[in-house]
Amino acid sequence: MSQIPVILAAVLSFAITAVGGLFIIPFLKRLHYGQTIKEIGPTWHKGKQGTPTMGGLMFIIGIPVATLIAYFAMQGLDKNTFATILPSHRARLFYGLLMALAFGFLGFLDDYIKVVKKRNLGLRAREKMLGQLLIAAAYIAACYLSGDRSTSVQVPFAGDIELGLWYFPLALFVIVGTVNAVNLTDGLDGLSSSVTFCASLGFIVISGMLGFAGMNILSAALAGGCIGFLLYNFYPAKVFMGDTGSLFLGGLVTALAFGIGLPVALVLLGIIYVIETVSDILQIGFFKLTHKRIFKMAPIHHHFEMCGWSEVKIVTVFSVITLIGAVLTIIWVSAL
Known part of the structure; x- marks a missing residue:
């Protein structure tokens, strides 16, 4: 597969997200959509009170737009690759994007209630x-109806395990659990x-190794969007x-894991979330x-804050721990 669509997805996502911040952050400031700091957090976080929130809109625009442009550009650049993408793989890509957008909309409702309705805990x-x-x-139903009927999972050192009907409640648990875990990780400037x-x-590496062209593009767009957002979100965060x-x-992380058929990979790739x-x-x-x-404060990033670690050190x-998890996952996948 040509790497041009993958590079295009990363660059476009970065550019759209980064440029979007120049307009979205001032807009959020004008609307006074500032973050309310919970009383239970570290006391020094009070200085972040009023920092614009809902900045995720930057990459919510950048990632899907970049993914779609790069995906259809692939059709013109490499017709053979495009033609060999299974319908179920296409379904995982587009349904995964829709799932992530739906979760983003749910989060938007939560933020809107917090900052506009002044209900501190949101939904x-x-x-x-x-x-x-x-x-x-x-999402699970849509993938199943599209012909993606597999109910087995790859487990390190155990191989393929057929779960049967148990696959569906477990998939539900993994998706919801991961989404909430990523939400929980978003507690320091630039951490999540x-x-x-x-x-x-x-x-990016694993989807390329396994030949999931659509997921390869989506993961590159995710990487570009995160870097574009970090321009404004790294300590001290402007948004x-x-x-x-x-x-x-x-939602996007789970879409990628299910999209490449390796939800168990979230244990290592998402080790910090866990x-x-x-x-x-x-x-x-x-x-x-x-x-x-057990800890001075939970989740654990606050414990290290209370121990005197700076936000930059924790991030x-x-x-680095996540990168180690990624390398271990790549080693596991290469041995399959």
């Missing part, structure tokens, strides 16, 4: 969970976007992605049982 937990379950179920960029590099951006990124979620669950569970805390270390 109620059950409302948000119901919305996420419906979106994930719609940096970690997701590193994960996207792994997806936050909000739930608008983090839920979209979560650690963040587990730390939060352990903290809550342990406190309910003992009224004591750097977490990104």
Whole structure:
């Protein structure tokens, strides 16, 4: 497959996202769409009060536009590759994009309620969970109806495992769990976007190795969009992605994992998402049982903040861990 569409997707996504920030951030400021800092966070985060949120709109525009342009450019540049893309693979690409956009819209509603309606916690937990379950179920059903009927998963060192009907509730759990994990990771300047960029590099290599042309383009667009956003989101952040951006990124990461047929790869490619979620669950569970805390604050990035680590150091270390996870995943896939 020609690498021109992949490079085009990355460059276009970066450019659209970066240029979009020049217009979207001032627009959000004029609307006074500023972030409200929760009282339970570190006290020094109060200085971030009022920083524009919903900045995820930048890459929500950039990534899909770049993906579609590059995907159809591939038809003209490499007709053989385009012709050999299975209908089920096309379905995974477009349904995956739609799923990510739907999650982004749900996040937008959450942010809108927070900043416009002045309800600090946004959507109620059950409302948000119901919305996420419906979106994930719609994606799974759409892929199934398109002819993607596989119910087996590849597991490291165990090979192909047939799950049968158990595949569907487990897929639902993985999608919703990953989306919320990415949302949970969005707690420091540049953290979620940096970690997701590193994960996207792994997806670029793996999708290329396995011959998933559409997913190769989508993962490149994700990488470009994350870098374009980091121009404004790296410490000190000029804008936050909000739930608008983090839920979209979560949806896109799961779309890539299911799109290449390796949802289990999220354990390594999304190792930081897993650690963040587990730390939060352990903290809550342990406190309910003992009224004591395991970490100084959860999720775990706040623990390291309380230990004196700078935001830049945490982002750097977490990104390196994600890169290590990506390398291990590539090694595993190469051995399949």
